[in-house]
Amino acid sequence: MFRRSLAVKLLFFIAVILILTIGIFAYININIQKKYLIGEMQQNAFLLSQTIERSIKHDMLTARSDYVQRTLENIGEQEGIEHIRIFDKKGKIIAADSMDEIGTLIDMQAEACTTCHSNKEPLKRLSTSDRARTFNLENGDRVLGIINPIYNEPQCYNSACHFHPEDQNVLGVMDILISLTRFDEQIGTSRKQILIYFFFTFLLISGGISLFIVIFVNTPIHKLIEGTRRIAEGDLDYRIGSYHSNEIGELGKSFDRMTAKLKESQEEIEKWNLKLKNEVKKATEKLKKTNVELNGANKKLQELDNVKSDFMRRMEHGSRSHLAVIQSCLSLVLKEYFSELNEQQKDLVGTAERRCSAMLDLLDDILILSYRKSTEAVYHMEPVHMRDLVQKVVEDIHAQAQKRNIKIDIQIPSDFPRVLADPEALKEVFSNLLTNAVKYIKEHGAVNVSAKLKKGLIEIDVQDTGIGIAPEDLPEIFSEFYRAPNAKSHKIEGTGLGLAIVKEIVEAHHGSLKVQSELRKGSTFTVILPKAK
């Protein structure tokens, strides 16, 4: 964690850059200083050698070598001057700051001489830096040596001693060795100072930057990090608080604003949540209450339903028991079992019997319809052979049809696919449709029952040549108690419930009904039912 910290990385980076730049700078600086100082030293040494040359010139011309010797000794005693020597052309020391060396011959191939004497023909002029050399003495002291050639002048070859011939160019060389001990000490001190300076600069700069980073970057960023952590934990009351006037400060301000907004939103949401909870609670309580009430009502309804069913049963039993006895009595009288009736008696008893039968039919239809419409209605679905079913229904109404000369033709093949239906309920459907078909044919007509398979459904047509239904009456014929005006005008009796029962049962089978009709031509009722698998 610590190693990955941005501040540490930044500090490390800055330190490396500082060490590199200051180090290079210090190195260059020390070298320049060294070079400059060496140059100065060389210049001084050269000036010194010129001065010595001038001061001994007269003595040399006058061949006062003892004077020369003394001057050299005096100068040689000066601090910092290691050695002063004058060589003649062949390398023999002719004068020096110490008497011992006079007369000795130095090796011309020695280092100090090679600058000029490495070539066959000696060089005549050298630059100041070429004449200088630094080397270590036997005692280890570092010295700067500078050679100064002494050139032939008219004063020299015209001198009374005639020592130097005129054609000689360089008469000899003065060699001065200057101690570099002090110089080296100074350079060392200077290097030390620069290193100290460098060190303190490094400390100051890195310290300053560290402080800056800690105050203006690290601390605020840590505060921000802490803030995000706290908010992530859900503490929306946390604020960064103090900001610097910079980008990070702005970030902190934005952060606080964001947190405040978040808190507002959260409070709003909590408020809504609470409201919602209360609403839900209220609604739930209401629902519970309603549920209890509903349960009560349901129970009551069930009780009422049972009472109703029981009532219906008893009513049915009671009514039909009375009507049955009346009907039977009347039919027995009408059959003239005991005595013959006159025409008027026959008409009256016949009317009574007819109305009694109508009353029984109405009662039946009301009860059937109310049962089919009730939740108690039960359908036992099974595959049903339509031909067999229609055959049975036709047998029931056969006598009625025969009496009125009506032919009923069943055109359903015996191997026709079966429908999925409750056979008892379906019998009721076709009983109604076929009774109607027969009933509404005035006389001498035909009823056709046919079936076809269409789109996986079975369509059964009951076609008659009856009085037909007016187009405006068609939409109403399935309504309870509706009877078409032409049915009434033809004095055909009916309860007005037959087709309502048919519709109720067909719809309970997820089937549908179609009617096509033309007045005075006949009607076709189509029952569409699902095919049995």
Added chain:
Amino acid sequence: MKTSDPKAKILVVDDDPDFLKVVSIMLKSGPYTVVTAKNPQEGKEKLFSEKPDLILLDIMMDSLFDGYSFCNDIKTSEEYEEFKATPVIFCSAVKDITGSRFNFGSDEQGLVGPDDYIDKPVQSDDLFARIEKLLKK
């Protein structure tokens, strides 16, 4: 109408005296002799004393179940062993198609039902046809 010789004896059990009267006249107009009973108890007595050829039984008498249980007894109980084969026709003012009778469907109650049903009011032709059909068996 050709029937068994002598005339078949029909036991009619119904709590409605008027119905008993009418149905008796109706049956007597045909080739039958008639014995009547006003309730299952009397029906039982008459059954043992008269040994009818066929029973015409009302479903709903004092209780909604009277007809069913009486029929079931005749068909299954050891007490009625000798009458097990006697045909029973239910005769009721409660029609099957109205759903009312269905609630007491013999199958669902585990009871043995009758040999045939006939709805009130009974028509003589219909009644005679059904009786003959069962007597021939």
